Amino acid sequence: xxxGGKTLHLQAGHYQAKIVTVGAGLAELTHxxxxxxxxxxxxxxxxxxxxxxxxxxxxxxxDGCYQHNGKAFQLAVNDPVSHTAIHGLLAxxxxxxxxxxxxxxxxxxxxxxxxxxxxxxxxxxIYRLEATSGLHVxxxxxxxxxxxxxxxxxxxxxxxxxxxxxxxxxxxxPSGEATQGERDxxxxxxxxxxxxxxxxxxxxxxxxxxxxxxxxxxxxTTYLRSHQPWLQVYTGEKLARRGLAVExxxxxxxxxxxxxxxxxxxPGEVHRMHFLIGCE
Numbered sequence: 001x002x003x004g005g006k007t008l009h010l011q012a013g014h015y016q017a018k019i020v021t022v023g024a025g026l027a028e029l030t031h032x033x034x035x036x037x038x039x040x041x042x043x044x045x046x047x048x049x050x051x052x053x054x055x056x057x058x059x060x061x062x063d064g065c066y067q068h069n070g071k072a073f074q075l076a077v078n079d080p081v082s083h084t085a086i087h088g089l090l091a092x093x094x095x096x097x098x099x100x101x102x103x104x105x106x107x108x109x110x111x112x113x114x115x116x117x118x119x120x121x122x123x124x125x126i127y128r129l130e131a132t133s134g135l136h137v138x139x140x141x142x143x144x145x146x147x148x149x150x151x152x153x154x155x156x157x158x159x160x161x162x163x164x165x166x167x168x169x170x171x172x173x174p175s176g177e178a179t180q181g182e183r184d185x186x187x188x189x190x191x192x193x194x195x196x197x198x199x200x201x202x203x204x205x206x207x208x209x210x211x212x213x214x215x216x217x218x219x220x221t222t223y224l225r226s227h228q229p230w231l232q233v234y235t236g237e238k239l240a241r242r243g244l245a246v247e248x249x250x251x252x253x254x255x256x257x258x259x260x261x262x263x264x265x266x267p268g269e270v271h272r273m274h275f276l277i278g279c280e
Contacts, residue, residue, distance in 0.1 A: 002042065002043035003022065003043060003044065003045050004020035004021070004022045004025065004027065004041075004042040004043055004044070004045075005020050005021030005022035005094045005095070006020070006021045006097065007019070007020055007027065007042040008020075008021070008097070008100060008105045010102070010103055010104065010105065010127060010129045011102060011103060011129065012102075012103040012129035012130055012131045013130075013131025013132070014031050014032045014131070015029070015030070015031050015129050015130075015131065015134060015135065015279075016028075016029070016030050016129075017029045017030075017127065017129055017135055018039075018042060019105055019107075019127050020042050020051075021094050021095045021096070021097065021107060022092060022093070022094050022095070023049075023051070023052035023053060023090065023091040023092060023093070023095075024052070024053040024090070024095045024107045024109070024125040025046070025050075025051040025052050025053070025091075026051035026127070026135075026137075026155075026157055027039060027040055027041075027042045027046075027051060028040075029134075029135055029157075029277060031134075031278075031279040034161075034162040034218070034220060034279070035160050035162045035163050036134075036135075036159070036160065036222050036277060036278070036279045037051065037157045037158055037159060037160060037222075037243065037277065038050060038158040038160045038163070038236070038239055038242055038243035047238055047239060048156075048158075048236070048238040048239060048245070049086075049087050049091055049156040050156065050158060050239070051155075051156060051157055051158075052087065052091040052155070052156050053088075053090060053091070053123075053125055053139060053153075053154075053155050053156075054087045054088045054090075054091065054152075054153060054154040054155060054156060054247075054249075055088045055089070055090045055111070055121070055123050055139070055141060055151075055153050056088055056089060056090075056111065056117065056119075056121060056141070056149070056150070056151045056152065056153070057085075057087075057088050057150075057151075057152040057153075057251070057255065057256060058087060058088065058152055058153060058154025058155075058232070058247065058249040058250070058251065059086070059087065059154070059199070059232060059247075059249065059251075059252065059253035059254070059255075060079065060082060060084035060085065060086050060087075060253045060254060061075055061084060061085040061086075061254060061256045061257065062083075062084055062254045062257060063077065063083055063084065064076060064077040064083075064084065064085035064116070065257075066150070066256035066257050067257075068150050068256075069147075069148075073115075073116050073117065073118070074115070074116055075116035075117065076116065084254075085116075087154075087156070088153075089111060089114075089117060090109060090111060090123065093109060093111075095107040095108060095109045095125070096108050096109060098124070103128065103129045103130070104126065104127065104128045104129070105126070105127050106124060106125070106126050107124070107125045107126075107127075108122065108123065108124045108125075109122070109123050110122050110144075111123065113145065118147075119143065119145050119147060119149035119150075120143070120144045120145035121141050121142065121143060121144065121145075121149065121151075121265075122141070122142050122144050123139070123140065123141045123142075124138075124139075124140045124141075125137065125138065125139050125140075126138040126140075133276060133278055134276055134277050134278025134279060135276065135277045135278065136274065136275075136276050137155060137274065137275050137276070137277070138272065138273070138274050139153050139155065139272070139273045139274075140270055140271070140272050140273075141153065141265070141270065141271050142268070142269065142270045142271075143265040143266060143267050143268065143269050144267075144268075145267060146267050147267065148264050148265065148266050148267065149264075149265045150256055150262055150263070150264065150265075151250075151262070151263040151264070151265040151271060152249065152250045152251040152255055152256075152261075152262060152263060153249070153250050153271065153273055154228075154230075154232070154247050154248060154249035154250065155247060155248060155275065156245060156247050157224065157245070157246060157247075157277060158236055158239065158242075158243035158244060158245050158246070159211070159213050159222045159223075159224060159243055159244050159246050159277070160213075160222065160242055160243035160244070161213060161214070161215030161218045161220045161221070161222055162215070162218050162220060163242045163243070164215045164217060164218050164220075164242070165241055165242065166191050166213070166235060166236065166241050166242070166243065166244050167190075167191055167192055167193060167241060168190070168191075168215060168216070168217055169190070169191055169213050169214060169215045169244075170188045170189060170190055170191070170212075170213070170214045170215075170216075171185045171188065171189060171190075171191050171211075171212070171213050171244070172185060172186070172187070172188040172210075172211070172212040172213075172214075173185040173186055173200065173211055173231075173233065174186070174200075174202055174203075174209035174210060174211065174231070175202070175203045175204075175209075176200035176201055176202045176203055176231065177200065177201045177203065188212070188214070191235065191244075194235065195235050195237065196233050196234060196235045196244075197232075197233075197234045197235070198232070198233055198234075199230060199231070199232050199249075199252050199253060200230065200231045200232075200233065201229065201230060201252070202228070202229055202230065202231055205229040206227060206229070207227065208225055208226070208227050209225065209226065209227070209231075210223055210224070210225045211223060211224045211225075211231070211233070211244075211246045213244055220279065220280075221279065221280040222277070222278070222279050222280075223276075223277070223278055223279070223280070224246045224248070224275060224276065224277050225275065225276045225278075226248035226273075226274065226275035226276070227273075227274070228248040228249055228250055228273060228275070229250070229251075229261055230248075230249040230250065230251055230252050230261060231246070231247065231248060231249065232245065232246075232247035232249060232253075233245065233246060233247075234247075248273070248275045250263060250271075250273060251263070
């Protein structure tokens, strides 16, 4: 056992993946031996929430404070720079292996009530490699408590074209409204020196969208597809711009306070989300 927990190896066609049980994390995904996401050594704690699953909220809660049903709650502030509670409660917990085959693994975890989040959840993450399409990721969460829980989910993969600098890559983003101004990548453009750490509301919501990054030098395109209404894109300065964080999310930052797209998960209710990462 190491800091990443157990390492699980998946294979289908020319795809290979390494999954770590800590954070139900994606540690590596390759196609024909070339990196599709920025990898990390399974025994090392990755920087910047690399590959982690984000439950019961993605992104940030301002000051770690929120109200629910008229009561105030305080989460641990674990990002001192922004003074926020970042990326949920399960990124550094060790998940249990429920099922495993050559091309699929199912990880599960129980999130018990705590002072900052007094709700009981069971989450399940399924990683399924398919030879033709790539890595399917399913995130399912059930409220097993007796109170409706505020809930959001997301994931934190970094697309890469075999670790080539993203400055030379072309990026295509789905149509969306950004939280702040930036270059328009709805028509593919070279990223160059553009710095992004932006939240997008996908338009129209509910349809499948795709983020594509192409490296002419590598003759390689990586993509992420999902139906989630929100997307965070970050140009990976913490990781030397070797990849682009493409984070499908159910809600925007600070949804526990704004209520925007916040899921109210009723007792017994199950929320499901899916995304796909692949390579051409």
